[in-house]
Amino acid sequence: MGSQSSVSRLLKRRLLGMHYDVVVIGAGPAGLSFARSLGNSDLRVLVVEKATEASLREPAEDGREIALTHQSVELMQQSGAWGQLREEDIAPICAARVVDGDSDYSLDFDNQRQDLEALGYLVPNHAIRQAYFEATFGTDQQHSITLMTETSVTDVGSCDEHAWVVLSDGSRVQCDLLVSADSRFSETRRKMGIAAMMNDFSRSAIVCRMDHTGDHEQTAIECFHYGRTLALLPMAGNRSSIVVTVGSDEAEAIQKMPEAEFEADIEQRLKGQLGSMKLCGPRHLYPLVGVHAKRFVARRFAVIGDAAVGMHPVTAHGFNLGLKSQETLSKAVLKAAAKSQDIGSSGLLEGYQRSHMLATRPIYHGTNLVVGLFTDDRLPAKLARKLTMRLANNCAPLKQLITAKLTEKGLPSLRERLPDLPAAPAWLPRF
Secondary structure, eight states: OHHHHHHHHHHHHHHTTOEEEEEEEOOSHHHHHHHHHTTTSSOOEEEEOSSOHHHHHSOOOOSOEEEEOHHHHHHHHHHTOGGGSOGGGOEEEOEEEEEETTOSOEEEEEOOOTTOSOSEEEEEHHHHHHHHHHHHHSSSOOTTEEEEOSOOEEEEEEOSSOEEEEETTSOEEEEEEEEEOSOTTOHHHHHTTOOEEEEEEEEEEEEEEEEESSOOTTEEEEEEOTTEEEEEEEOSSSEEEEEEEEEHHHHHHHHTSOHHHHHHHHHHHTTTTTOSEEEOSOOEEEEEEEEEESOSEETTEEEOGGGTEEOOGGGOOHHHHHHHHHHHHHHHHHHHHHTTOOTTOHHHHHHHHHHHHHHHHHHHHHHHHHHHHHTOOSHHHHHHHHHHHHHHHHOHHHHHHHHHHHHTOOOOOHHHHOTTOOOOOTTSOOO
């Protein structure tokens, strides 16, 4: 009798629309990709977003270009988001070059794998956001996903049986699993008692697009000049995304520098490699803060995307880790749902946390070490990074390992590299 009563209460809550299986806070790429991953299941998903639907359907250009690994491209293809991108918004990155100071010596990464067209692909951030919106809500197929826009979350909590959110319209919604994808400065994460390590780099990035008369040959360039970093990311045609990283005390002056002066400065810092440079849009300013949550889960609650890990852009892993987080969590949720198990159980969430911690901690701390080394202009640091570049350039296994991490395409196995290798004994452990 008691069991029937609780079932009927659950059905009543669902009929009234006050209970969802999953509530996702934030309709950025991480939140929407997670919701889309659950879209073909019987799970009822609510996505809560502060912005308007119009701004999600047609996001404004924000100057940011995202370097996608092959794994991220595969995930976007599976979701249908990749098919929503325009061909002209996808630019292959065929090579990468790292330059230190004024030296002509560079650390070079080339695509040497026959099965890969490129190391990765560059796509505008606003195009990715639009693609995920279209893949999730642009058809009538996703009946199980509800989008609630112009709505903020005023309170959150959980108990053993469910999680809950209080919305800005005063309504209270319960769910079996609450997922936060509301930026690296997540208010929901804080309210659920999860602390985060934050690294304020005291630096800011000025990003813009520039046309040039020379051919970039689809090569990304990272110039660690003393006092500032200049990155060039190849777009389609003779156009590049430019990222200037400087101390935050200098950033605003560079952003507001007269166009002709800014163009001449970039051209000079690239030593004329790309010919004359011309701005083709506004300059955007972004302070740089790295964030890594100390935990990714609480009772019936998980963080994904930047709410879990917000990266410094120098290694271009932030967005890719965000897609990885939603894939790891959504797979666990779908597996549990298929077996009629609790999708918000502590065992499921702990499994997600273990997996994503293993994937993110080394990259997060490693990236911060790289940033520290390559932005330190003291003599010992200068010597250390010159040595590091030469070591990476001349050590083939290390270079292959770095390239594999950049592309997220693993190295070929030993047997693939040495097909004539004799078979190993059955008792020998497999690697």
